[in-house]
Amino acid sequence: MESMNGLMTRSGVAIAAIAATFLGLVPAQAAKPRDVPLSDYSIAFGEIADLWWPSSGTSFPSGWSAELGSTTPPAGTWSVTDIRFDDDRYVELHVAVEPPPPTLVEATNAGPAVMFTTLGLYGGFGGDVGFQRLVSVQHVGLPACIGDPCRFETDVRVDVRRLPRIARSVPRLRASTATIGFVLLRTFAGGTWLQRIVAGDLPDQPGWSGSLTEPEDWVGQAPPMGLFPREGARDSAEGPDVEPVGYPSIVDAVRDSMGDTSMPVPSTDVRVFATFTGCDEPVAATLHTDDGDDVPLGRARRQDHLDTTVSLPRGSTWSLSWAADPSLGFTVSDVPLMVTASLACDESVGRTVTGMTVAEVIDQWPSDR
Secondary structure, three states, X not given: OOOOOEOOOEOOOOEEEEEHHHHOOOOOOOOOHXXXXXXXXXXXXXXXXXXXXXXXXXXXXXXXXXXXXXXXXXXXXXXXXXXXXXXXXXXXXXXXXXXXXXXXXXXXOEEEEEEEEEEEXXXXXXXXXXXXXXXXXXXXXXXXXXXXXXXXXXXXXXXOOOHHHHHHOOOOOEEEEEEEEEEEXXXXXXXXXXXXXXXXXXXXXXOXXXXXXXXXXXXXXXXXXXXXXXXXXXXXXXXXOOOOOOHHHHHHHHHHHHOOOOOOOOEEEEEEEEEEEOOOOOOOOEEEOOOOOEEEOOOOOOXXXXXXXXXXXXXXXXXXXXXXXXXXXXXXXXXXXXXXXXXXXXXXXOEOOXXXXXXXXXXXXXXXX
């Protein structure tokens, strides 16, 4: 699973030149896709199906490892059961997820959630080169869950009839798999904060689950993820088979239709003024917490500074994305803050050399720092 630092932007475009032997996931099939009926397609869940996510960037909490199955903080769980290939056209299944709770806001201050289901086509060209393409994205609204642990579950029906046509349109494509992925998007604090819960594989257990006609139940993990602000959400990009998905407006519509009793949390404005020297390429400027929460600040290409104000929950502690020194962070109180920083880039060595100082913070540091 990728680091997801920078809200993991995945769009509905063909992802070619994937090293299939590295993934160890392409099941061998002798026939070309045009000769393979849907009933013989393999089916996969988990990370191989993680084809889509637009904008922004929460990340894993500090110290958490998906590969090692870290339990601090603990991951949640995903499960897919009751899988059925119906009438050679649809895959019907039951999905359940018990997500880990957030830390930036209280888990009880939750609103409705939205579960997105993606359908993708995965295949190989022979050798160690693979192919992956997003085919469709659908969603369903789910009522708020304010318990800990929470459990969301729903029945999903995915139309897979387009897969053979798309497979036939890709020259020399061999070995066809229907990939079905899931993203649970939770809302908190009156819809002002969102949390993306992805469906990941368990350590050493890839997501292959038999074929469409002989599927196997799947169990995966829901890595702990930070929150990001609703105002930073953006629509997904379009692809050859998928129109842009306006997930922010989908979230708003679900909250309106289901009702949302969660309340905004007490917050304080923080103004960030940063200057850039010698930075010809755009800098991914964000504020983040050790728990993976992320607030994009943005920066236009070749602009020598940014000046933006964000509203952050009181009591939370943040750092700038390029600041390796944790002592340069700040904690939000009830007094507005002014944070100034600088970044010098060295393009001659092909990477950004970071250096950041907090020149002014209009507040006293907490006594325990």
